[in-house]
Amino acid sequence: MEKTFAKRYWPTIVGAIVGAIGGYLYWRYVGCSTDTCPITSSPLNSTxxxxxxxxxxxxxxxxxxxxxxxxxK
Known part of the structure; x- marks a missing residue:
């Protein structure tokens, strides 16, 4: 029986969603405010x-x- 894409790769999809939320929250509460940090100075980059x-x-x-x-099973 063929598995659907979401059923087959659910750990990767859940990890990506949790990582996106974590990246945004990191930017929001910890991020760099001087624009010298290439990743954490922008919400898009951090997410x-x-x-x-x-x-x-x-x-x-x-x-x-x-x-x-x-x-x-």
């Missing part, structure tokens, strides 16, 4: 960086999560 890092982390954890879910 995109958080999305990429969260997606990568979710992708790294994806095989372990899917394997564990398949063993539980």
């Amino acid at each position: 995109l960086w958080g999305t990429a890092m969260g997606g990568l982390l979710g992708n790294i954890l994806q095989p372990n999560i899917i394997k564990k879910n398949n063993q539980d």
Whole structure:
């Protein structure tokens, strides 16, 4: 049976969403106010960086999560 895209890559998608929220919150509460920091001086850059890092982390954890879910069935 063919899995849908969202069902197959849900750890990566969730990681990207959580990373985007985390990146924005980092910019909002910690970010650089002098415009000398290339990532944290802009909300867009900080959010995109958080999305990429969260997606990568979710992708790294994806095989372990899917394997564990398949063993539980």
